[in-house]
Amino acid sequence: MSSVTTNGTRAERGWYKRNEIAITPWLFLAPAMFFFAIYVIIPIGQSFWISFHQWDGLGEATWVGTANYERLLGIGEQNMDRKFEVSFWNNLKWLVLYLLAIPMGLFISLFLNQTVTGIRLYKSLFFFPFVISQVVVGLVFSWFYLPNDGLFDQITGLVGIDIKGGMLGNPNTATYGIIAAGLWPQTAYCMILYLTGLNAVDPEQVEAARLDGAKGHKMLWYVILPQLKPATFIAFVVTIIGALRSFDLISVMTNGGPFGSTRVLSFYMFEESLSEFGFRMGYGAAIAVVLFFIMLFFIVYFLWSMYQDEKGGR
Amino acid sequence: MHSILKTSLAALVAAGVATTATADSHALSGELRIISDMSNPAPRAVMEKLAADFDAMHDDLTVELTIVDREAWKTQIRNALGANPPDVVNWYAATRMTPYVDAGLFMDISDLWAEPEFEALSSTKGAMTLDGKQWGVPYTYYQWGVYYRKDIFEELGLTEPATWEEELANCQAIIDSGRKCYTIGSKFLWTAGGWFDYINSRTNGYDFHIQLANGEIEWTDDRVKQTFANWRQLIDMGAFIEDHQSYSWQEAMPFMVDGEATAYLMGNFSVAAFRDGGLTDDQLDFYQFPTINPDVAPAEDAPTDTFHIASGAQNVEAAKEFLRFVTSADVQSEINGGDALGQLPVNANASVSDDKFIQEGFEMLSNNASGGIMQFFDRDFPAEMASVGMEGLQEFMVFPDNLDDILARMEEARQRIYQ
Numbered sequence: 001m002s003s004v005t006t007n008g009t010r011a012e013r014g015w016y017k018r019n020e021i022a023i024t025p026w027l028f029l030a031p032a033m034f035f036f037a038i039y040v041i042i043p044i045g046q047s048f049w050i051s052f053h054q055w056d057g058l059g060e061a062t063w064v065g066t067a068n069y070e071r072l073l074g075i076g077e078q079n080m081d082r083k084f085e086v087s088f089w090n091n092l093k094w095l096v097l098y099l100l101a102i103p104m105g106l107f108i109s110l111f112l113n114q115t116v117t118g119i120r121l122y123k124s125l126f127f128f129p130f131v132i133s134q135v136v137v138g139l140v141f142s143w144f145y146l147p148n149d150g151l152f153d154q155i156t157g158l159v160g161i162d163i164k165g166g167m168l169g170n171p172n173t174a175t176y177g178i179i180a181a182g183l184w185p186q187t188a189y190c191m192i193l194y195l196t197g198l199n200a201v202d203p204e205q206v207e208a209a210r211l212d213g214a215k216g217h218k219m220l221w222y223v224i225l226p227q228l229k230p231a232t233f234i235a236f237v238v239t240i241i242g243a244l245r246s247f248d249l250i251s252v253m254t255n256g257g258p259f260g261s262t263r264v265l266s267f268y269m270f271e272e273s274l275s276e277f278g279f280r281m282g283y284g285a286a287i288a289v290v291l292f293f294i295m296l297f298f299i300v301y302f303l304w305s306m307y308q309d310e311k312g313g314r
Numbered sequence: 315m316h317s318i319l320k321t322s323l324a325a326l327v328a329a330g331v332a333t334t335a336t337a338d339s340h341a342l343s344g345e346l347r348i349i350s351d352m353s354n355p356a357p358r359a360v361m362e363k364l365a366a367d368f369d370a371m372h373d374d375l376t377v378e379l380t381i382v383d384r385e386a387w388k389t390q391i392r393n394a395l396g397a398n399p400p401d402v403v404n405w406y407a408a409t410r411m412t413p414y415v416d417a418g419l420f421m422d423i424s425d426l427w428a429e430p431e432f433e434a435l436s437s438t439k440g441a442m443t444l445d446g447k448q449w450g451v452p453y454t455y456y457q458w459g460v461y462y463r464k465d466i467f468e469e470l471g472l473t474e475p476a477t478w479e480e481e482l483a484n485c486q487a488i489i490d491s492g493r494k495c496y497t498i499g500s501k502f503l504w505t506a507g508g509w510f511d512y513i514n515s516r517t518n519g520y521d522f523h524i525q526l527a528n529g530e531i532e533w534t535d536d537r538v539k540q541t542f543a544n545w546r547q548l549i550d551m552g553a554f555i556e557d558h559q560s561y562s563w564q565e566a567m568p569f570m571v572d573g574e575a576t577a578y579l580m581g582n583f584s585v586a587a588f589r590d591g592g593l594t595d596d597q598l599d600f601y602q603f604p605t606i607n608p609d610v611a612p613a614e615d616a617p618t619d620t621f622h623i624a625s626g627a628q629n630v631e632a633a634k635e636f637l638r639f640v641t642s643a644d645v646q647s648e649i650n651g652g653d654a655l656g657q658l659p660v661n662a663n664a665s666v667s668d669d670k671f672i673q674e675g676f677e678m679l680s681n682n683a684s685g686g687i688m689q690f691f692d693r694d695f696p697a698e699m700a701s702v703g704m705e706g707l708q709e710f711m712v713f714p715d716n717l718d719d720i721l722a723r724m725e726e727a728r729q730r731i732y733q
Contacts, residue, residue, distance in 0.1 A: 057392055058417030071730075082723065147557040165712065169560035257501060258559040259709035276388040277692070277701035279413055 044292065051285035057273065061282070068286035083260055084287065087268040090175050091244065091294070094264060097179045098186060098243035102235050105190025106228075110220075112191070113198045123195065130188035138252030141181035142168060145253075168254050171261035178249050178262055186242055190235045197231030198224075233305070240298050244291070265291040343374035346632040347400040350379065351387035356586075360654045368639055375632055395419040399624035401633040407441035407618040408689035409527065409696055411449055414622075420449045421623040426634055434662045435641055441618050441689055450622035451637045454650055456657040457675030458508060458615035458690075461584060462577035463570060464599040466493070474601035478516075478544070481604045485553050488576050495553040497575035499566030500711060503704035507691025508579055510707050511615050512603045514541040519610035520686035527694040529732030533725040539717075544606055546714050559712055567591060579603070581617065582657060585671050600674050602682060613685030614678065617693060618660070702727040 016023065051068055055061035074080030112123050129137065145152050147166030156163065163170050167177040201224060209223040225232075247266045250256060256263045256271060263271070265287055271277075273284025346368075352361040358381055369377040380400070382390060391403065395414060405411060414420045426432065427439065427448040438452045467473070467484075470491055475481040485495040500506045515523045518537045525531050526538065548554065555569050564587065569575040571591040578584065588598050605612065621640055623633045639645060646664035650657050656669060658676055666676045679687070692700040706720040 056413055056417070058396075058413055058419060079726075147560055165557050166560045169557050169712075255502065257503070257705070257708065258712065260705055271701070274389060275701075276385075277697040279697055 047285045047288050047292070050282055051289050053282040055281040056279040057281045058279075064282065068283050071283070072286055072290065083263060083268055084265075086260060087263040087265045087287075090262065090264045091291075093175055094179060094182075094243040094246050095240065097176070098182065098239050098246075099236075101183050101186035101190045101239050102232065104183070104187045105192075105235065106194050108187065108191045109194035109198060113195060127188050127192055129185040130192070132185075134182075134185065134248040135252050137181055137185055138178075138249045141177070141184075141249075142253045145177055165258070168262075169258055171258050174254055174258060174262045178246075178253050181253065182242070182246060182249050186239060189238060189242075193231045193235045193238075194228060197228045201227045237302055241295075244295055244298075265294075341374060342372045342629075342632045342635055344629050344632065345376045345378055346402070346629050346636060347378045348380070348402040348636070349387075349394055349400045349404070350381050351384045351404045353381055353384045353387075357655060360649045364640065364645070364649065368636055371639075372632075372635075395624050395626070399626040401623060401627040401629050402636055403622050403624060405450065405620050405622050406689070406693050407438070407450075407452060407620050408693045410689070410693040411442075411444060411620075411622075412696065415444050415449050419625055421625045421627060421630070422447045422449065423451070423623060423634065423637070424448045426451070426637060429638075431638065431642070434643065435660055437662065437687075438618055438660050441687070442620065450620040451641050452618040452620050452660040453640050453646075454655050454657045455616050455618040455660060456582040457679055458512075458579070458581050458603075458617075459675070459678065460577050460579050460601050460603060461570075461588065462599055462601065463573065463593075463597055465597045466573060466576045467599075474599075475604045477604055477608075478606040482547060482551070485548065485551060489552055493573065494555045494569070494575040495548070495577060497555050497566045497569040497578050498558045498711075499561030499563045500558045500708045501560060501562050501565075503701075503708050504690075504692055505563050505566075505580075506707035506711055507700070507704045508581075508615060509545065509711075510541070510703075511688050511691050511694075512579065513545045513606065514538070515613040515685065515688060516603065516606035516610065517541045517544055518607070520613035520688070523613065523688065524686070524694065527699075529696075529699070529728055533721045533728055538721070542710065542714075542717055542721075545710070546717075549711060549714050554711065559708060581615075582671055582675055586656065595670055600671055602678050611685035612683055613688055614683040615688045615690050616658075616679055616683075617690045696731060698731050699724075699727060 050061070052063060052065060053061040054064045054067070070076055071078060072081050072084050108126060112119065112126060116122075144150055145167040147153055147169060150166065152167055153163070163173055168174045205223060205227070206219075209219055214223060245266060246264055247270070250262055250264060250267050251270075254262045256267055269284045269287040269291065272280045272287065278284065348365060350361045352358055361381060362379065365377045365379040369375065382394075387404070391405065391414070394400065394403065396419075399419070405414070411420065424447045427435075427442075432439075435452065438455070439448065442448045442450055442452065462474075466488075470487050472484050472487060473480075475484050488495045498505050498509070511523070514526070517540055522531065522537065526533075531538070555566065555575050558566060563580070563584075566578070567584070567587055568591070570578050571588070571593060585598070602612065602614075621637055623630065623637070627633050640649075641661055643659075643661045643663035646659035646661040649655055650659040650664070650667060650672075652667040652669040652672065656667065656672065658672060658679070659666060666672060688694055691704060695703060703724055706724050710717055710720055
């Protein structure tokens with residue numbers, strides 16, 4: 001009798017019940033996928049589309065094919081867009097120098113990873129620059145760099161170095177000045193990542209290494225650092241992304257100047273398409289697409305290495 | 315649901331009122347939506363009073379005023395005019411209107427300008443005209459010129475220079491006394507545009523300057539190079555303060571207040587800042603930019619700020635009436651008075667404030683600007699040319715040796731932009 005009932009219910013089970021296992025994950029994913037499509041995937045497609053047009057953002061867009069890219073990269077009889085070139089190299093400078101935040105963050109976190117009275121206070125003080133807005137960081141640093149009156153200028157004056165035009169007024173130093181300002185909060189960020197990572201370091205392994213006579217930098221290199229690999233990976237990811245989306249500091253500290261020497265791709269894009277004098281939506285979109293491909297290179301690498309990790313974990 | 319009901323009721327009532335309104339001649343009704351960029355304290359008070367007064371004059375009309383930060387408005391105007399536009403907006407005269415006119419976002423108000431009352435505004439008609447039609451009305455303008463430290467000039471025994479030779483001689487004397495002739499803050503570029511406007515129009519004349527703005531002349535032209543050569547005389551003798559690319563125009567002000575520099579080529583809006591900085595009218599004075607080429611008539615920078623009707627305006631009648639109201643002689647006298655905007659009225663029948671600098675500017679623009687009135691570098695030149703150009707001008711002021719490279723870049727931009 002009972003078996004009959006079971007058979008009966010099995011036959012009566014609805015379509016959803018039958019496919020529950022296959023469908024449920026998709027149902028849970030659906031809202032995220034929907035909004036991801038609306039806010040990320042479709043706009044990316046639209047950017048690509050706009051980049052093939054000449055458009056002032058107000059009137060009708062005209063199809064120009066790859067003309068924007070040709071102008072940008074200097075294909076054909078024209079020179080490469082110099083502003084683009086400058087922005088691109090500045091982006092590379094950002095990428096390379098911003099990575100300094102990782103070793104600096106590691107160093108500070110090792111230094112702070114001890115039990116002393118008030119260590120929590122010291123930690124939060126070191127973390128502080130990450131909490132305050134980038135705009136405030138930029139403003140404070142631009143005062144710090146002021147020619148003649150600025151603290152930085154007075155310090156360099158003591159050792160007899162005089163930067164003509166001030167740190168931010170000299171096209172040769174301005175980008176480095178901004179990167180240094182950006183490193184301040186970024187180092188704090190990396191530090192906090194490493195501090196949490198250090199909590200997870202296995203004390204038994206440290207103990208064992210110590211018994212084997214490891215100490216100093218060997219201990220750090222062979223025992224501690226391998227265990228910090230997840231933290232290093234995340235620090236690397238956020239730093240690379242932070243470097244590529246550097247915008248607010250540039251906007252606040254130099255506004256792209258002097259003479260456009262501190263532009264990066266994101267700032268150049270903004271300037272061409274959205275700023276006070278920017279009416280070249282198509283051109284701005286083309287810059288955005290180039291920036292997208294640069295980012296994609298890193299994103300693919302990150303995804304690939306995460307995928308490898310997952311596979312290794314199984 | 316409740317709110318939908320309410321709005322549709324309101325719309326019904328409004329529609330009802332509108333029909334009755336048209337019945338009894340031209341009483342205005344409904345809602346007039348204004349977005350203004352007059353966000354600094356004094357202009358804001360002026361704008362709020364304008365809206366309140368206009369509201370009070372018309373019983374059935376509600377004026378809804380939104381004030382947007384002046385800098386932010388420069389980029390927000392595109393979105394504001396796009397979807398659900400307001401009726402009236404603030405903007406600037408001359409070429410700066412082009413993108414919005416071309417996109418059909420500003421309403422053609424030539425019919426308004428054809429009314430007899432607008433005769434009094436004829437001096438600014440040219441600046442409001444594109445393609446033979448008028449696209450807005452001005453409400454204020456102000457002169458540019460050299461603001462200088464009278465006390466330092468007296469101490470050194472100098473007088474206001476009228477010619478370029480006198481100017482250079484004055485400047486040499488100032489430098490010899492251990493000061494700089496001019497302060498300038500070129501971080502945001504446009505201040506350098508003012509210098510170019512003046513030196514170019516004094517060297518080659520107003521018509522040449524406007525042709526250059528319209529893209530009809532190459533940047534590598536010898537006459538343009540002559541402008542830069544004249545400018546370079548000042549740069550090479552060390553007339554400008556150092557490191558000016560790091561300062562905004564306000565940050566450059568203390569140099570003059572402290573007496574480290576003696577003069578500032580600026581718009582009249584700087585007077586309030588000088589007074590706040592502690593300079594008295596005995597210390598501060600004004601002179602017209604000196605003549606360079608005696609064969610050309612002097613042209614002056616006098617930027618005009620404007621009101622426009624959005625082409626998607628809902629309440630066109632009220633919007634037009636508001637523009638008539640703003641430009642009328644009485645309102646013009648009031649809003650440009652010394653205790654309000656402190657600038658020049660656009661209506662010829664309005665009275666000019668008795669402030670020393672406004673009087674001097676009015677006198678200069680009425681009698682001694684026969685060359686023409688320029689709107690300013692970033693309003694006369696198309697947006698893209700202005701941004702490439704001003705960046706080049708800033709670079710020239712710091713590295714004058716790069717001139718050929720800068721001009722080549724600007725010429726490349728010109729060929730692309732005006733095609």
